[in-house]
C-alpha cells in the first residue's frame with residue numbers, strides 16, 4: 001500500500017502554483033486545480049515587487065524572467081483624476 005501523501009491544491013494563483021511546485025519537488029503527489037479556463041482575467045500584473053522577486057529566487061525560478069516579456073521598472077507616477085499624488089523612483 002502506498003502511504004505517500006497526496007495533496008490537492010485548489011487555485012493556481014501565485015500561492016497555489018508555488019505550493020504545488022514545492023510539494024512536487026519534495027516528492028509529494030500533487031493535483032493543482034484551477035477554476036479559470038483561460039489566462040484572461042482582471043489584470044493583476046502591473047509590477048513584480050521585490051518580495052515577489054525574492055520568492056521566485058528562493059524557488060530557483062529567477063532565471064526564467066529574462067525569457068518573459070517585461071521591462072525593468074524605473075519609477076511610478078501616481079495620478080488620480082488628473083492630479084499627480086506622488087512619484088516613486
Ligand SMILES: Cc1cc2nc3c(=O)[nH]c(=O)nc-3n(C[C@H](O)[C@H](O)[C@H](O)COP(=O)(O)OP(=O)(O)OC[C@H]3O[C@@H](n4cnc5c(N)ncnc54)[C@H](O)[C@@H]3O)c2cc1C
Nearest residue numbers: 011012013014015016033034035036043044045046047049
Ligand atoms: C486589480 C489587481 C491588481 C494587482 N496588481 C498587482 C501587481 O501589480 N503586482 C503584484 O505583485 N500583485 C498585484 N496584485 C495582487 C496579486 O494579484 C495577488 O497578491 C495574488 O494574485 C494573490 O495570489 P493568490 O495565489 O493568493 O490568489 P489568486 O491570484 O487570486 O489565485 C487564486 C486562484 O484560485 C482560483 N480559484 C478560486 N476558487 C477556486 C475554486 N473553488 N476551484 C478552483 N480554483 C479556484 C482562482 O481562479 C485563482 O486563479 C493585484 C491584485 C489585483 C486585484
